[in-house]
Amino acid sequence: MLIRKGLTGFRSNGFLIFLLIIISLSQVFFISCKFESDTGEPFIDSGGSDSEDSLYLFDYENIRLEETSSIDIKIENSNLYLDIYKDLIIMGEIENISGVNKTNIEITLDFYDKHETKIISVIVPAAVNYLRGGSKLPFYYYLTDKQKYIEIDTVKIGVNYKDYYESFEGNPIVENEGYRYEEDYLIIEGSVINIGEEKIRNLKLFCTFYNIQDQVVFIKQCYLPREEMIPGGEQRFTLKLLFDEYLPDFTRYGFEVFFEDEIIEPV
Numbered sequence: 001m002l003i004r005k006g007l008t009g010f011r012s013n014g015f016l017i018f019l020l021i022i023i024s025l026s027q028v029f030f031i032s033c034k035f036e037s038d039t040g041e042p043f044i045d046s047g048g049s050d051s052e053d054s055l056y057l058f059d060y061e062n063i064r065l066e067e068t069s070s071i072d073i074k075i076e077n078s079n080l081y082l083d084i085y086k087d088l089i090i091m092g093e094i095e096n097i098s099g100v101n102k103t104n105i106e107i108t109l110d111f112y113d114k115h116e117t118k119i120i121s122v123i124v125p126a127a128v129n130y131l132r133g134g135s136k137l138p139f140y141y142y143l144t145d146k147q148k149y150i151e152i153d154t155v156k157i158g159v160n161y162k163d164y165y166e167s168f169e170g171n172p173i174v175e176n177e178g179y180r181y182e183e184d185y186l187i188i189e190g191s192v193i194n195i196g197e198e199k200i201r202n203l204k205l206f207c208t209f210y211n212i213q214d215q216v217v218f219i220k221q222c223y224l225p226r227e228e229m230i231p232g233g234e235q236r237f238t239l240k241l242l243f244d245e246y247l248p249d250f251t252r253y254g255f256e257v258f259f260e261d262e263i264i265e266p267v
Contacts, residue, residue: 058149060088068158072098075157079215084246088143088152091216093208094159099133103164107139107157114153120145123160128204128258130164136256138208138219170262171196172203172229174255188239192257194229199262201228206258207239209250217248222255228262 060082067075078092090109096102105126111119124141131137143149176190188207194200205222222237229235241247 060149063152064154065090066154066156067092068156070159072096072100072163073102073159073161075159077210077214077216078157079211079217080155081248083142086146088149089140090143090155090157091138091140091219092157093136093138093216094131095136096131096133101133101164101166101168102131102161103129104160104162105131105137106160107141108160109141110156110158111143111148111152112154112156113151116154119151120148127206129202129260130168130258131161132168135258136208136254137258138206138216138256140216140219168259168261169196169198170194170200170229170231170259172200172257172259174205174257176255184243186241186243188241188253189236190255191234191236192224192229193234194231197231199228199230200259201262202258202260203227203229204258205237206256207253208256209248209253211249212251217250229259 060080063080065078065080067078069075074095074097075092076095078090080088080090083089094105094107105128107124107126109120109122109124111121113119120143122141122143124139126137126139128137172192172194174190174192176188178190179186179188181187192203192205203224203226205224207220207222208216209218209220211217220239220241222239224237225235
């Protein structure tokens with residue numbers, strides 16, 4: 001009986017020891033897994049693409065932007081950064097500093113490596129058909145070919161256009177009535193008024209936002225109820241922005257309105 005009792009006790013103690021070992025090993029395995037997943041660093045699969053790995057070596061702030069202006073058109077306030085999707089974004093605006101209207105506008109983007117070899121060439125059509133004298137037009141381009149990022153050293157920005165000597169009879173202006181804050185939103189309100197003598201069409205309104213260095217950080221097209229306006233016509237607009245982690249910092253904004261005169265059919 002004593003032997004049986006002792007043997008029974010030994011088996012019970014052995015089982016407890018075995019159970020404690022299993023629990024300890026499980027905790028070590030769990031902790032090691034937890035540490036590996038909680039490092040705060042993005043997980044990189046060893047079988048992933050080279051383009052994703054190369055982004056960890058890519059510093060977009062080292063890329064130079066060169067603005068190639070002409071006598072009549074000035075390129076300014078250019079900017080370059082990576083968005084939350086790791087797309088490379090180039091932004092800026094062109095200004096017609098002449099008294100002649102411009103049409104057939106194209107923004108050219110040429111990407112060069114450190115050996116001054118052109119690796120990418122892009123033509124971006126303007127969002128509007130005409131740019132009046134003294135007006136500014138914002139532009140942007142998303143480069144999604146991530147395999148090329150690491151090679152880029154310089155981006156040269158240029159512009160192509162044609163002169164348009166016809167005068168416009170319509171003349172829409174923007175009256176910015178101000179802004180206000182509502183919870184996490186910035187709300188900008190204003191009006192567009194056609195002070196010209198003719199009916200206008202293809203009306204577009206853009207709002208450009210700038211950072212403290214006067215670089216373009218994002219562009220918004222404002223919704224307008226009507227794309228046509230008669231002389232003396234007026235319509236209100238509201239632009240609503242959510243302040244979240246995706247909205248770049250900005251210090252000021254400005255509006256530009258674009259249009260075409262209504263084509264008058266001969267009687």
